[in-house]
Amino acid sequence: MQALPPEGDKCSIRYGGLRVLQAALLDRVSAVTRPKFFRDPLHLQIRFDLADEGKRYGATLLRIIDSGVFQRLRFVRQNGLANLVFHGAEHSRFAHSMGVMHVARTMYERISRNMSEPESEDEKFLIQVAGLVHDVGHGPFSHTMEEVLKENGVDFHHENMTKRFILEDGSEIFRLLSDIDPDIPDKLMPFFDKKRRVIDSWQYRIVSSQMDADRLDYVQRDALFAGLRGHGFDIERVFDLLFHHENSIAVDRGAIEAVEAYLVTMDQLYRAIYNHHAVRAATQMLLRLFRRAVKLHQGGNHSVFPPVLGASHPMSELLVQGDKIELDKYLRLTDAAMWSLIDVWQFSDDQILSDLSSRIVGRRLFKTISIDPIDVAKTQSLIARAEDEVARVYGEEARDYYVMIDEPTRTSYKGYDWRPDTPNESIWLTGGGQAPRPLEDEDENAIVTAFKQKRHFPRLVLPEEVREALRKC
Template sequence: MSADRFERIDRLPFEKVFKDPVHDYIHVRHRIILDLIDTKEFQRLRRIKQLGTAQFTFHGAEHSRFSHSLGVYEITRKIVDMFERNYPDEWDPSMRLVTLCAALLHDLGHGPFSHTFEKIIGSDHEKFTTDIILSEETEIHEVLSRVSPDFPNQVASVITKEHKNPQVVQLISSQIDADRMDYLQRDAFFTGATYGAFDLSRILRVIRPYKHGIAFQYQGMHAVEDYIVSRFQMYMQVYFHPASRGMEVTLDRLLYRAKSLYQEENLYPHFTLLDPFFKDKYTIEDYLRLDDSVLQTAINLWTTSDDAYLSELSTMFLNRRPFKSVAYEKGQDESIVEKLRDIVGNLKYDKELFTRINSSSDLPYDYKLKSKTPIHLMYADGTLIELSEASPIVKSLSGNLHGDHRLYVPKEFLEDNQKNKEVSMFQEDYDEFQKYIINDRIKNPNKN
């Protein structure tokens, strides 16, 4: 059965709605969408926090991948509805179902604390997403296969950006897509930040399909421009916040230590659900058992570990006592950074576990990279202009990485230890460390 025919007979007798703090109501009109939401694989996303360790910096940021995925679906639904009403010659209605399903399922493969855990097991959420969609053992695959045997492959091809229709791909994954539109507004709402606010309703009015993808009516340029600026500000002020990264570094180091101890057969307490990942031999079923609460439980147990390093790192994470950081200039301060790491390692700390370099950078917008689709504005006569050519503001942000490089160390190295008797015996080493630090940045005293 074709997807468009299935879509016509799959309509619910009554529209289902989900109350949402960002979009007001999320509207579900198809039985297949409701059935996908009800699968165990999708329900698992309720137990995965959207912003990972940022919840330890912004206490309201406890929203889930589940709510974000519904939001991406809702934005996509609004766009597809508008395309069908206003651009019947440019939009293929048979693409509706695959687009909505891909929007809903795009984050299906996220694991506990997302990117930090991915680094430890050497995989990424997009691969897990497609594996879950394509595995015949999952409820997701069973629901998608009701459309046609090939439909799971069609949905997966949108996630991997291999789908034949560029409009569908760009709606889900591009430099201005439904995914980013939702997470910017949703993350701003729950963190309490105002940086992520932009005129979504205006963008949804001026977006339009054309032969090679999606574009925006020229008169809507300022709304698109505002979106780019909002994205830049959210990355600089929220996603790259030094305290959140400090918790991420703490989590990274404790997981690294736990994995090393497991491979040495010295990990105690033992936590069975993580065994497949520590021995690098896991299945989709193993992965789907994991969520934030599983990892939090393991960390809680490890605070009682016989291994002093694992116990300390786990306690730091559980009680929100992260590594602290100092910024440095890449290309200039590497030798000083290594000297500071050595100072930490010369004390009671393991250099590899208790120091970490963390670099965070982002391209707010780029029109030169072949891997990125430029944002195009469309004049009334149908001609296109690339966004940065029309907007001086966007041009100023384009093509340049924005972010910083930070050295993370135990907090006592960046505090006044004169009154702390426990560390005062190492005061000479702390003073040596402080000699290179001023105003939250690394300095070279030889230059003074």
């Protein structure tokens, strides 16, 4: 474009209109090519490149974020009821999914660089989309809702809902992806369904493995928002020394300490947050609350899940249809929708529904007692005494809702399995002048050896006044 005279020139009036036009064109070029940035409390800045040779990959990622399917994740908390114990843990599946996309892209770029393999814009786009939408199928209260449905015999898996949002014509995500290439939805399936993998690839492990973008984000994000500042690892060291070995994620031996720190951090978070006794007590209370609501609903009390604007409540639809529920009805199921029910249930004529709801809303959580599952006689005696006390205070029917055995388990590391039909779960070590080998086979790796053992956290969950009565006895 020809240079224009300076502002003070006598011809500037003549060229005034052209100056406005030139500025507008430059602004338009800048708007098209300038990356879009999102501020993130963990990763600080998440970038979306918009200049991708006409393939519209970056713009499509932004449109997916703006879709109703993805925006719904703003109203699904990442950690269920953990915020009742760790008051900073208010973050959402939305923020986590943004972080997973960012980490997935970084992993792909660093592995390609370290392996001296050219990046493929098509592959990188698929990996970013897979990371972005991996949680869109989650229901309210995340994994807790799946436990509620499973307890009531409802066939539901959030992974199936994720696949439906990608594959079905009525989904906004399906339309956005198909506008670029009708084959993209099917190409995404191997990231979520191992049976759909014609050829296995290390790219899939970026989204789902023992050291994938999902875990690398939530381990840091959950610790940050729970206020556990001492829980962390050197993720930049991990990124810079990432490789792949055959179809698995691998790291150079120079990053072994960072990988071990990552595994230790994850193990500690399960003990400190996810399996915290008060978090588990709140979760069990929520499970029993919905057990009661479902029982009342199935018994004919349809006011428990009241119609909304003349249509049946989406929760009652979910109980009948499971993961076959219509997508537009499922989109209405968020934490906010469930909390609105719990708020109303506080005033129910049903004593159990009302009491459990009021306790959860008012954060009057049940307490826990550690139990020894090996000493069966003592445990059964304790449970019987607790149930008798509950029946005396709250009525006979309360036995099924006020005394709960909670036994979460955790295996922090899954080692290599040589059997051909078993997926390779190991993190591999490369470099150092040695042949690649699984992390757990490294000499004197006591940390990983310990993490291969399955651990149990058995507790009895019951009202505080019942626990005190048991202690007095």
